[in-house]
Amino acid sequence: MKQKIKKTTKKDKRSKTSTKSPMVVIHKNLAELDRKFLVHPLTHPKDLDKHPPKIIVSAKGVMMKDIEGREIIDGFAGLWCMAVGHNHPKIIEAVNKQMKKLSYFTSFHGASSPPSIELAAKLASMFNPSYNLTRTWFTCGGSETNETNLKIARLYWQLQGKTEKYKIISRRFSYHGMGLATTAATGIFPFHWNIEPLPSGFIQVAAPYCYQCEFDKSYPGCDFECITDFEQTIENEGADTIAAFIAEPIIGSGGVIPPPQEYFPRIRAICDKNNILLILDEVITGFGRTGRMFAHEHWTGIRPDMLSLAKGISSGHIPLGASVMSEKIYDTIRELQDERLPIMHGFTYMNHPVACAAGLANIKIIEEEGLVKKAEENGNYLLNGLNTLRKYDSVGDVRGMGMLAAIELVADKQKRTPILPENSAPECLVEECWKRGLYIRSSTMETVCIAPALIMDKKMIDRIIDILDEAIPAMEKNLLNK
Numbered sequence: 001m002k003q004k005i006k007k008t009t010k011k012d013k014r015s016k017t018s019t020k021s022p023m024v025v026i027h028k029n030l031a032e033l034d035r036k037f038l039v040h041p042l043t044h045p046k047d048l049d050k051h052p053p054k055i056i057v058s059a060k061g062v063m064m065k066d067i068e069g070r071e072i073i074d075g076f077a078g079l080w081c082m083a084v085g086h087n088h089p090k091i092i093e094a095v096n097k098q099m100k101k102l103s104y105f106t107s108f109h110g111a112s113s114p115p116s117i118e119l120a121a122k123l124a125s126m127f128n129p130s131y132n133l134t135r136t137w138f139t140c141g142g143s144e145t146n147e148t149n150l151k152i153a154r155l156y157w158q159l160q161g162k163t164e165k166y167k168i169i170s171r172r173f174s175y176h177g178m179g180l181a182t183t184a185a186t187g188i189f190p191f192h193w194n195i196e197p198l199p200s201g202f203i204q205v206a207a208p209y210c211y212q213c214e215f216d217k218s219y220p221g222c223d224f225e226c227i228t229d230f231e232q233t234i235e236n237e238g239a240d241t242i243a244a245f246i247a248e249p250i251i252g253s254g255g256v257i258p259p260p261q262e263y264f265p266r267i268r269a270i271c272d273k274n275n276i277l278l279i280l281d282e283v284i285t286g287f288g289r290t291g292r293m294f295a296h297e298h299w300t301g302i303r304p305d306m307l308s309l310a311k312g313i314s315s316g317h318i319p320l321g322a323s324v325m326s327e328k329i330y331d332t333i334r335e336l337q338d339e340r341l342p343i344m345h346g347f348t349y350m351n352h353p354v355a356c357a358a359g360l361a362n363i364k365i366i367e368e369e370g371l372v373k374k375a376e377e378n379g380n381y382l383l384n385g386l387n388t389l390r391k392y393d394s395v396g397d398v399r400g401m402g403m404l405a406a407i408e409l410v411a412d413k414q415k416r417t418p419i420l421p422e423n424s425a426p427e428c429l430v431e432e433c434w435k436r437g438l439y440i441r442s443s444t445m446e447t448v449c450i451a452p453a454l455i456m457d458k459k460m461i462d463r464i465i466d467i468l469d470e471a472i473p474a475m476e477k478n479l480l481n482k
Contacts (some may be wrong), residue, residue: 001283027067030055041178047168051431053440059086061454064439075433075440075464077453080404082254084365085453091317094361106346107137107351109342113362116358122363123309123322126293131303135330136322138351142283142310142416143177145321146246146259149279150181150422151345153244156277156329159336167237169230169276171207172214173254173445176246176281176308183362185246188254188444204236205230207251208259211397211408212416219260227266239274244305249295252284255445256399256406261299268302280304283321284404287312288366288454291376291402298401305329315362320355324347339379371454375402381458382450385465392472394419394480403454406447407468418446421480428478432471 034053055067062085064072077083084091085301088366102113117330120136139145150168157165170176172187183191184202192198206214206226209366211242215225233240245405249264251257280302286309306329337343349355366372379402386398386405411417411424419425426442433440433448441449450464474481 002455027055030067033466037464045389054104057217061085061087062453062460071437072434073438073460073467074461075438075450075452077440077451078316079311080289080451081314081316082453083287083289083332083371084362084369085455088315088317088362088365090316090365091358091361094357095318095354098357098421102353104349104352104354105430106348108346112351113353113377114357115353116351119322119359119363121358122360123324126363127307127324128297128303132327133248133307133324134295134306134327136324138356139321139323139347140319140349140352140355141321142281142308142328143182144178144347145283145308145310146176146182146185146279146281147179148247148323148345149308149325150185150244152306152323152325152329152333153277153279155343156332157243159332162240164241167201167203167242167245169203169233169242171247171251172209173202173251173257174204174246174248175251175253176248186413190444197295203233204308205233207254207257208263209251209257210260211257211399224260224262224266227263227270230267231270232275234270234276239276242274242276244277244279245271245383246279246281248281248283249285249298250290250401250404252404252449253443255443255447256404256449258399258401264296264299264302277305278303279306279308281308283308283310284451286310287363288372288375288434289402289404289451291372293366293372313362314355314358315365317362318352318355318358319349320352320359322359324373336338366454375454377458378454378458378461379405382452382461382464385461386450386468389468390471392476393482394472394476396427400450403452403456404452407450408447409475410446422446425475425479429468429471429475432474432478436467436470438467438471 031052035048056064057067058065062074064074066072098115105111105113112190116138123136124134139148154166168185170185170187174187176182181199185197187204207231208226210219217225244407268278280293280296289312292298296304305326307324312322313322382399382405389395393411395407396413396416397408399406409419411419426448429448430440430442443449
């Protein structure tokens, strides 16, 4: 009997060790390895001393699982990008099939592959035919795409002998990427700190940020001072020095700021009048995110000269972006570029066959499953739910379009002042949501951003609202002693 008891005790000890301790050790080891070796973008190194790294081990649809086995709602589609959700089997199948045929070959010097050709043709068919957006080269993401379009804008004018026409105008609160040129175009100024001087020739103008209007005006009786600022800047700089105006149809990382309906048609007219190219940065807003396949479709006739796409083009399964230009721009380069000199631009993984296969499969899913219409309908449902949170003192504004939304947090609703210290409220709210099983993102502009996959249903949206309904008072208690 004693021997049996002794054996059982040993077995129990072994069982406890095998089912619990190894996992605890694995979790601890991975967290330590993360802190020791991995660099996280947009993360202060000391943040990992306060909070352990968020290690995600698996995901499906709109749900993720972390290393501790917690189920977490992905309320931000990864990073605005998982349009069809995580690990979609049709994209995985397309990638696997292409990997077995051709995993990579350069597209330099006139080479290509079937998926890149087919995806370029598919994109051309998706735009308004009158815009003649027919020429595409594929990148690894949004920063590369915007870098490409900014360079092409300068090349376009210089080939015509207009060497002084090189300046790029963008807007305050805009985000266009992490390269030096795209950072210079970005109007969120903390991105500029400690790396200046940035490349010259980049100018920011006012954004149509109606909730925090820098002119202290109220829409619609504001006379569009933000547009006047754009016009005045063109006059001051000289239209003959400006190559392009780059803008997100809806400002994303700067706080999800949709413009008034009249804004972009007037911007397009000003660009036409002054012979300035219009680059629309749809890295975040493309592929159904706003309830249209592309956000510029919300306005009639704004006709981009170039289009920047990424994120939703492959739903994040494979890094992919797309730089789209009009036939007019391509023909100008074709005819005026010295025939002894190729277009001196390109990246190793441009027009990648596997990435393009993922893009083709992704677009097919969006179209066949009606996800653009679903984003419009469920986006309205999401905004209605978020608007119920205005009952809290700290919720100053709720805004968005489709499955792209934000809550701006304030200390005083009348004065619209931020909770101090700056950015503490969004970061605190994000952590409170994470504790409750929801991932969303803070913005530098005192907002939290919500951008779920387009496949998310109303039941899961209700769960997001419920978690925010718990997390906001917890944040207020922490920061405002309420």
